[in-house]
Every structure is written in C-alpha cells, then in structure tokens.
Amino acid sequence: MRYDSITEAIGNTPLVRIDPAVHGLAHIDLYAKLELLNPFGSVKDRAAWNMARPHLRAAAANGRQIVELSSGNTAKALAVLAGMHGLTFRSVTNRMRIPEIKDLLLLLGAEIEELPGQSECLDPTATDDPLTLFHRTLSEPGGAFLHTDQYFNPRNTEAHLTGTGPEIVKDLDGRAPDWFIACVGTAGSSTGVARALREHDPAVRVVGLVADKSDFIPGIRTIDEAREVGLFDPGTYDAIEAVSADDAIEGMLTLNRRCGILAGPTGGAAYFGALRRLRSADEELTGRQSAVFIVCDRVESYLSYVRRRRPDLFGRPSRRNAPADVSDTEVHEAPAIGVAEAQAWIATGRPLVVDLRSPSAYAALHIDGSVNIVDELFEELVHGGLPFSRNRPVLLACPVGEKSARYAALLTRMGHPEVRSLTGGIIAWRDAGAPLVRD
Ligand SMILES: Cc1ncc(COP(=O)(O)O)c(C=O)c1O
Numbered sequence: 001m002r003y004d005s006i007t008e009a010i011g012n013t014p015l016v017r018i019d020p021a022v023h024g025l026a027h028i029d030l031y032a033k034l035e036l037l038n039p040f041g042s043v044k045d046r047a048a049w050n051m052a053r054p055h056l057r058a059a060a061a062n063g064r065q066i067v068e069l070s071s072g073n074t075a076k077a078l079a080v081l082a083g084m085h086g087l088t089f090r091s092v093t094n095r096m097r098i099p100e101i102k103d104l105l106l107l108l109g110a111e112i113e114e115l116p117g118q119s120e121c122l123d124p125t126a127t128d129d130p131l132t133l134f135h136r137t138l139s140e141p142g143g144a145f146l147h148t149d150q151y152f153n154p155r156n157t158e159a160h161l162t163g164t165g166p167e168i169v170k171d172l173d174g175r176a177p178d179w180f181i182a183c184v185g186t187a188g189s190s191t192g193v194a195r196a197l198r199e200h201d202p203a204v205r206v207v208g209l210v211a212d213k214s215d216f217i218p219g220i221r222t223i224d225e226a227r228e229v230g231l232f233d234p235g236t237y238d239a240i241e242a243v244s245a246d247d248a249i250e251g252m253l254t255l256n257r258r259c260g261i262l263a264g265p266t267g268g269a270a271y272f273g274a275l276r277r278l279r280s281a282d283e284e285l286t287g288r289q290s291a292v293f294i295v296c297d298r299v300e301s302y303l304s305y306v307r308r309r310r311p312d313l314f315g316r317p318s319r320r321n322a323p324a325d326v327s328d329t330e331v332h333e334a335p336a337i338g339v340a341e342a343q344a345w346i347a348t349g350r351p352l353v354v355d356l357r358s359p360s361a362y363a364a365l366h367i368d369g370s371v372n373i374v375d376e377l378f379e380e381l382v383h384g385g386l387p388f389s390r391n392r393p394v395l396l397a398c399p400v401g402e403k404s405a406r407y408a409a410l411l412t413r414m415g416h417p418e419v420r421s422l423t424g425g426i427i428a429w430r431d432a433g434a435p436l437v438r439d
Helices: 044-062 073-084 099-107 130-139 154-171 188-200 245-258 265-284 300-309 328-332 339-348 359-364 375-383 402-413 425-431
Strands: 015-017 028-034 065-069 089-093 111-114 145-147 179-183 205-211 239-243 289-295 352-355 394-397 419-422
Touching: 015 154, 028 154, 028 265, 044 065, 044 073, 044 145, 044 154, 044 188, 065 073, 065 130, 073 089, 073 099, 099 111, 099 300, 154 188, 179 188, 179 265, 188 205, 188 289, 205 265, 239 245, 239 265, 245 265, 245 300, 265 289, 265 300, 300 375, 328 402, 339 394, 339 419, 339 425, 375 402, 394 402, 394 425, 402 419, 419 425
Parallel strands: 028 289, 065 089, 065 145, 089 111, 179 205, 179 289, 205 239, 352 394, 394 419
Antiparallel strands: 015 028
C-alpha cells in the first residue's frame, strides 16, 4: 500500500470476526468494524475529513481557523488536518474531562477554549447557553472560521453512508448484516451506516447505544443529550439502549485481553451492548445470522478514566469513599442549607466555601471567598480521606445542589461534623439575588 497523503489511509478499516469461544453465541457471527485503525485513531477521522475537505483550500487562502465543538476524537482529527493544511484549529468545549486527550490536542497544536455550560450558572443577564451563542456566531456566513459543525453537518453522516456502511456490506460478500450496533455521539456514524445497510436490506435491526443517565462514557451521550443533536433521529434505531460505564469497561477488557482489539470504552460499550441484545435473539434462532458493531477508538487515551473507576486493574486498592457508593437515602438526609441561611452562616461561622463547578463557570461568577475544586478533582481528594480539618466547617456548592448533596453525605459519613450542601446550588444563589463576584 502506497499513498501520497495520510488522508488516503482514512477508511477501508478491517472487519474482524470475534471468536465464538469468547462471545458464546451459537447462531450469530459477530464482527467488529475496527475504526480505531484509522490513521488519527478513530471513527471521527472519516467525518472530520469529509466535513473539512471541501473548505480547506479557501480557508487557507483566507487565513480562517478551523473550529469545532468537540473535546475528543473529532478535535484530534481536525487538529491534524488543520496542521497539514497550514491552518490552526480551535476546540470549543464545555469541559475537557479526559486529561490525556487534552494533552494530545495541545501537543497537536490545538487551541482549547472551555466555556461553562448553562446549568453551571452564568452571568445572570445571559439568557442563552454560551455554547449555543458561540455556535450561532460561528455559523454566521462570511465569518473568520471554518466551522465544521459536526452535530448538524450532513457530511458527517455522509462519510459513513458512502464509506463505513458500504465497506461492511462488501466485506460480508455483498450482504448487509442482520444486526448493526453502534454508540451514539453525534449520531453521524450510526445514522450513516444504518442508512447504507438498509439500502441493501431494509430488515437490518439497528441498536443505538447511549450512556446511562448518571454515567459518563467519553465520546457518547446520554439519551437526553442525544436528543439535542441535530443529526439524531430516534427513527433510525429499532432500539436505543443504555450502557453503564462499568459495563463499557468490562466489554473493553474482553476486547483488549481476549480478542487482541485495543478498543477504548465506547468500543467496549458497543461489544457489551451487542452481546446483551444478541444473547436473547440467539436463543430463539435456528439458522445463522450476522451482527456488526463499531469499535470507535483506542484504549491508550483513557488510562486515567479507567484507573479512576477500576483502580484494582492497576494494582491499587478498590475505591474507597466514592460518591457513587452513597445511597439515595443518605443523599436525601445530607445536611443542607438554603441561600439565606448560608449567607448568614458565611457571615458568622466562616465556613470554607467549596465550589465544585468547572473552572470556567467559577471564573465567570462565584461566591466571594470560595475556592474552586472541580468535582472530578474533589472525588480524587476524598478518595484519599477527608481533605479538610474536622474543625473547619464546610459549605459545598455545585450548579443545582445535587452533586454537593452527595458529597455532603459522603463527608458526613467519613466523620466530618459540620459540612453542608447549598440547596439549589449556585443557580438558587443567583436566583435569590445573593452576590456573586467575577475575578
Ligand atoms: C470514542 C467515541 N465513540 C463513539 C463516538 C460516536 O460516534 P458518532 O459521533 O458518529 O455518533 C464518538 C464520537 O465522538 C467517540 O469519540
């Protein structure tokens, strides 16, 4: 294989059969579409290239910057493509939650702009989510940006309609599989592949996988988040099912350790979700069927994500003091305090006020004198033991009072005598007209 440009190596990824001794299905041949073998490392290489390609020449001539709302694989692919074409790239995001990916983006020359989400409490005079506003500015014609717009751009879906989907059919000797299972991020890959497969066989059953409502699986959305995406159409899927982060990691480990496929968590989620669905179908089958799932990217970028959830895999003791272990009853009974009382307490008791929101939300507006410890970091601190002296009262604040209630319950359980959660969070504080400052 000889290429003039690395972009020619995008696509034509292998379709690899999973050993039946591993998956245990008697009547279904299960195949993994290895999108992790794209040159920049993920399924998003196809979409990024297809969205950016028609505009690169003009953007270079006009000195425009490529911009995308992405904190993951699309940003990575676009950062590389921008560099190759003499352009710069800016990634705009609510929050970069995977440190390895943030570092990689910086290494690739990307600029990163983190904006607070609406739920994190913004300027009280702002009526719109800053990301929405930003999106609007970017989409104005004649702007200084090449905005690839992955959540709405039909060329995202098209990359898979003309590439990924037909490749699967070709590798199955001209037949569509009976089942297709994929995780939903922008919905571009699942929608495009589903369309291509149904052109061959309208009976293909398509399963879309989302993250459990309370869970975070990097790269995919919860069902509520998916509904906000322009490319997402529930009609594409015969079923939409949720996968937990723990199950995604279990699936990932099977692919990594038993199949030689170095998939990341969403590849694991797809494998887990596929098997869960196919097991019951398998029991009723007499003839043979086939199923395909997508492995979106590689494991290496998620070591810290996996370590936080499964320290046992890294030879460390199991997680102590995890907020997820706190029961709903404990959260319900956690010491909490309303805005007026909290103001009085701050004035007289001088508690340490800990703001658990993102640094950008904190920078925009916060309670005077509070310290910002973003919730992921706080979780890490608490894991090691009580991060404050028992003599110092603590007031915890988050966007709406949910996370802070969970941590207040946890710290109470750990023996802190005087910790409280701000009821309704910074939003309630703002709505009550209590003062917020900007540094
Ligand atoms: C790791 C990972 N898995 C799955 C997906 C889902 O792909 P799509 O955006 O095509 O729905 C993404 C998308 O960003 C991703 O980054």
